Amino acid sequence: xxxxILQAALRLFLExxxxxxTMRRIAEAIEYTPGALYSYFKDKDEIxxxxxxxxxxxxxxxxxxxxxxxxxxxxxxxxxALGRAYIRFALDNRELYDLMxxxxxxxxxxxERPDWEPGHxxxxxxxxxxxxxxxxxxxxxxxxxxxxxxxxxxHGMVSLMICDRCAPVPDxxxxxxxxxxxxxxxxxxxSALTNVVTPTAxx
Amino acid sequence: xxxxILQAALRLFLExxxxxxTMRRIAEAIEYTPGALYSYFKDKDEIxxxxxxxxxxxxxxxxxxxxxxxxxxxxxxxxxALGRAYIRFALDNRELYDLMxxxxxxxxxxxERPDWEPGHxxxxxxxxxxxxxxxxxxxxxxxxxxxxxxxxxxHGMVSLMICDRCAPVPDxxxxxxxxxxxxxxxxxxxSALTNVVTPTAxx
Amino acid sequence: xxxxILQAALRLFLExxxxxxTMRRIAEAIEYTPGALYSYFKDKDEIxxxxxxxxxxxxxxxxxxxxxxxxxxxxxxxxxALGRAYIRFALDNRELYDLMxxxxxxxxxxxERPDWEPGHxxxxxxxxxxxxxxxxxxxxxxxxxxxxxxxxxxHGMVSLMICDRCAPVPDxxxxxxxxxxxxxxxxxxxSALTNVVTPTAxx
Amino acid sequence: xxxxILQAALRLFLExxxxxxTMRRIAEAIEYTPGALYSYFKDKDEIxxxxxxxxxxxxxxxxxxxxxxxxxxxxxxxxxALGRAYIRFALDNRELYDLMxxxxxxxxxxxERPDWEPGHxxxxxxxxxxxxxxxxxxxxxxxxxxxxxxxxxxHGMVSLMICDRCAPVPDxxxxxxxxxxxxxxxxxxxSALTNVVTPTAxx
DNA sequence: CATGAATGAGAATTCATTCAT
DNA sequence: TATGAATGAATTCTCATTCAT
Numbered sequence: 001x002x003x004x005i006l007q008a009a010l011r012l013f014l015e016x017x018x019x020x021x022t023m024r025r026i027a028e029a030i031e032y033t034p035g036a037l038y039s040y041f042k043d044k045d046e047i048x049x050x051x052x053x054x055x056x057x058x059x060x061x062x063x064x065x066x067x068x069x070x071x072x073x074x075x076x077x078x079x080x081a082l083g084r085a086y087i088r089f090a091l092d093n094r095e096l097y098d099l100m101x102x103x104x105x106x107x108x109x110x111x112e113r114p115d116w117e118p119g120h121x122x123x124x125x126x127x128x129x130x131x132x133x134x135x136x137x138x139x140x141x142x143x144x145x146x147x148x149x150x151x152x153x154x155h156g157m158v159s160l161m162i163c164d165r166c167a168p169v170p171d172x173x174x175x176x177x178x179x180x181x182x183x184x185x186x187x188x189x190x191s192a193l194t195n196v197v198t199p200t201a202x203x
Numbered sequence: 204x205x206x207x208i209l210q211a212a213l214r215l216f217l218e219x220x221x222x223x224x225t226m227r228r229i230a231e232a233i234e235y236t237p238g239a240l241y242s243y244f245k246d247k248d249e250i251x252x253x254x255x256x257x258x259x260x261x262x263x264x265x266x267x268x269x270x271x272x273x274x275x276x277x278x279x280x281x282x283x284a285l286g287r288a289y290i291r292f293a294l295d296n297r298e299l300y301d302l303m304x305x306x307x308x309x310x311x312x313x314x315e316r317p318d319w320e321p322g323h324x325x326x327x328x329x330x331x332x333x334x335x336x337x338x339x340x341x342x343x344x345x346x347x348x349x350x351x352x353x354x355x356x357x358h359g360m361v362s363l364m365i366c367d368r369c370a371p372v373p374d375x376x377x378x379x380x381x382x383x384x385x386x387x388x389x390x391x392x393x394s395a396l397t398n399v400v401t402p403t404a405x406x
Numbered sequence: 407x408x409x410x411i412l413q414a415a416l417r418l419f420l421e422x423x424x425x426x427x428t429m430r431r432i433a434e435a436i437e438y439t440p441g442a443l444y445s446y447f448k449d450k451d452e453i454x455x456x457x458x459x460x461x462x463x464x465x466x467x468x469x470x471x472x473x474x475x476x477x478x479x480x481x482x483x484x485x486x487a488l489g490r491a492y493i494r495f496a497l498d499n500r501e502l503y504d505l506m507x508x509x510x511x512x513x514x515x516x517x518e519r520p521d522w523e524p525g526h527x528x529x530x531x532x533x534x535x536x537x538x539x540x541x542x543x544x545x546x547x548x549x550x551x552x553x554x555x556x557x558x559x560x561h562g563m564v565s566l567m568i569c570d571r572c573a574p575v576p577d578x579x580x581x582x583x584x585x586x587x588x589x590x591x592x593x594x595x596x597s598a599l600t601n602v603v604t605p606t607a608x609x
Numbered sequence: 610x611x612x613x614i615l616q617a618a619l620r621l622f623l624e625x626x627x628x629x630x631t632m633r634r635i636a637e638a639i640e641y642t643p644g645a646l647y648s649y650f651k652d653k654d655e656i657x658x659x660x661x662x663x664x665x666x667x668x669x670x671x672x673x674x675x676x677x678x679x680x681x682x683x684x685x686x687x688x689x690a691l692g693r694a695y696i697r698f699a700l701d702n703r704e705l706y707d708l709m710x711x712x713x714x715x716x717x718x719x720x721e722r723p724d725w726e727p728g729h730x731x732x733x734x735x736x737x738x739x740x741x742x743x744x745x746x747x748x749x750x751x752x753x754x755x756x757x758x759x760x761x762x763x764h765g766m767v768s769l770m771i772c773d774r775c776a777p778v779p780d781x782x783x784x785x786x787x788x789x790x791x792x793x794x795x796x797x798x799x800s801a802l803t804n805v806v807t808p809t810a811x812x
Numbered sequence: 813c814a815t816g817a818a819t820g821a822g823a824a825t826t827c828a829t830t831c832a833t
Numbered sequence: 834t835a836t837g838a839a840t841g842a843a844t845t846c847t848c849a850t851t852c853a854t
């Protein structure tokens with residue numbers, strides 16, 4: 001059934017790579033014919049999209065788990081935990097992350113859909129946490145801008161790494177690069193928000 | 204000559220997309236035979252790499268121009284101008300930006316090379332400016348980490364947009380999203396660096 | 407199915423030549439698309455290898471049939487029959503013989519394989535017969551060397567002919583050339599082995 | 610000039626291989642344009658043919674040299690020396706030997722020509738020596754048949770080796786295989802001819 | 813539901829050759 | 834004589850997809 005197909009596709013995804021995941025190979029992996037896949041999925045994009053949803057369910061679970069241990073009373077710690085969970089997910093599931101946040105293939109599907117539920121859910125979690133941080137620090141700036149900035153910073157760090165664009169950074173730094181960069185970012189944010197730098201309100 | 208080929212490839216790139224830019228189509232566009240391309244470029248990757256270098260020459264020029272108007276005495280303004288030029292370049296040349304910073308095709312080429320001169324050059328410019336900002340603000344943290352963070356933030360903003368992942372952000376915000384986000388980021392950075400948040404020194 | 411493909415490939419082989427047997431042409435011959443061939447054979451080499459095995463099955467059958475009529479008590483007659491069958495096969499199936507014993511394409515495949523079963527089988531038949539001849543004549547030399555010499559002699563005769571290198575031999579002789587040459591070779595061998603010329607033992 | 614082209618082609622031939630010797634590569638090697646080759650040679654086949662003639666000039670020289678040291682009074686020694694020279698040439702110049710005696714490319718050229726002078730010359734040398742041997746041993750059989758048989762035997766030995774078809778012979782034997790096989794062949798021949806086995810006369 | 817069989821379109825690349833200049 | 838530029842015709846192979854059974 002659908003599950004078996006997705007399992008196989010996922011394994012190909014992670015073990016091989018994005019571009020080597022073909023319908024033929026998926027079919028072979030579950031010992032079916034390529035045509036059979038079309039009984040369960042309209043086309044390849046649908047499989048990709050399902051995989052991408054699977055990725056989001058992991059990401060959302062990881063992010064949820066990260067928050068669980070930390071009291072609501074320490075929003076900054078929660079934010080840090082969230083970011084770390086995101087980064088860890090990205091680096092541990094590169095091909096999946098690619099599919100979720102980089103691949104134009106999925107991108108096309110997303111913009112066709114009325115809404116992009118998996119993305120929204122994860123983003124809502126982040127937004128909520130960012131809002132708490134700001135409230136906590138007495139900052140009444142635009143939560144939306146702050147949230148996007150936080151997401152973008154994390155996405156930037158991991159995607160440059162995943163896309164093999166970190167060559168200009170000295171090699172010795174690579175192992176800790178993202179961790180340190182994120183730590184820096186979060187402390188910068190804390191300091192600035194405390195000193196009442198407000199993200200511009202939406203018009 | 205080479206120029207015509209690159210022009211055609213670039214046009215296909217911009218008008219169609221990355222993956223639809225095939226040797227055949229490039230040849231058709233300049234009304235030549237596919238084989239003719241191989242007199243000027245060893246293989247497709249060489250064309251892609253040339254295009255990617257072309258992109259960097261524009262980016263470097265734009266970044267240089269952005270700095271020209273601003274006195275050395277105001278490093279933060281220089282940093283802001285640099286970021287803006289980068290963002291503008293990305294949004295004005297999406298497919299090219301994709302090729303330069305996202306596409307795995309180019310990524311593979313890059314990591315094979317001993318160094319990645321175009322990338323290094325651009326990055327050096329940013330690093331230098333970031334260093335000036337830090338000096339100016341009396342911050343003696345790790346320039347390398349700060350530079351990467353700045354790049355990652357900008358790259359994150361534009362690449363989420365280019366890759367069509369901004370759906371979770373309210374539509375009304377989209378037109379100014381990146382501008383506001385970048386403005387927020389830069390003010391945060393200024394404030395924090397002034398208050399002596401130091402990026403962790405490398406080990 | 408496979409058979410049809412091999413038939414077509416074989417026909418192209420015989421009617422045209424080795425190098426003109428392309429995937430495209432094979433596909434055309436059976437009125438299919440080139441891609442269809444890849445459902446039945448991994449790549450061109452597999453088709454070639456199958457053809458080569460086909461050739462060996464004919465050769466082995468012919469050689470077996472040749473031996474059937476002749477009593478074990480007359481090893482020399484058996485040897486002569488074997489050689490004649492080999493020669494006849496080569497001259498009747500030139501392109502196939504080329505593929506089996508000359509073409510570098512198949513040669514490469516063969517040396518990659520752990521063993522070359524079709525070749526071994528045929529060779530074993532010859533070795534066994536040569537051994538019988540030697541035993542019969544009371545010669546205890548190295549069977550291996552004698553076998554190779556016999557094979558080489560026959561292969562030399564037919565391959566020079568197949569490769570169109572017989573021009574230096576007077577035209578008038580051509581029709582019987584190989585037959586006479588083989589007859590001479592076999593009588594020479596008989597005479598010498600009887601007079602106890604022993605192939606050097608292996609070290 | 611022609612010489613430079615042939616030199617380059619020859620080097621490609623020996624260092625690379627038959628099939629990698631393309632017009633482009635030859636031209637590159639002498640730092641000319643592909644088109645330039647056509648001022649000196651009608652087409653690729655003409656270059657190949659010239660190369661093949663070059664091969665024969667070496668072979669004829671080697672065979673001549675081999676005979677020089679040995680007195681006319683010992684025809685069998687002369688024959689042995691001739692065979693050895695032939696075999697050594699083949700094994701030392703595999704690609705060239707291929708071109709001279711195996712490749713269908715050259716084969717086609719040969720059969721178009723009225724006569725095949727290089728081949729004839731070499732063959733005449735062999736025929737003459739074989740004739741001496743027979744005279745010496747008091748055998749009045751058909752020299753033509755005997756000559757062809759001798760050539761075929763040698764050609765068979767080396768061409769099976771060059772074409773990678775020796776797998777059925779135990780590996781341990783390979784280093785000496787041809788030497789021993791030839792030695793065996795020659796002793797067989799000597800013994801048999803002495804005992805008056807006559808190659809059948811031509812009709 | 814699933815197969816087997818096949819399509820059609822297209823991918824990158826390579827080659828010998830030609831010809832105006 | 835030689836170049837530079839380009840052709841044209843092939844080459845093998847891969848993919849998503851369709852459809853009668």
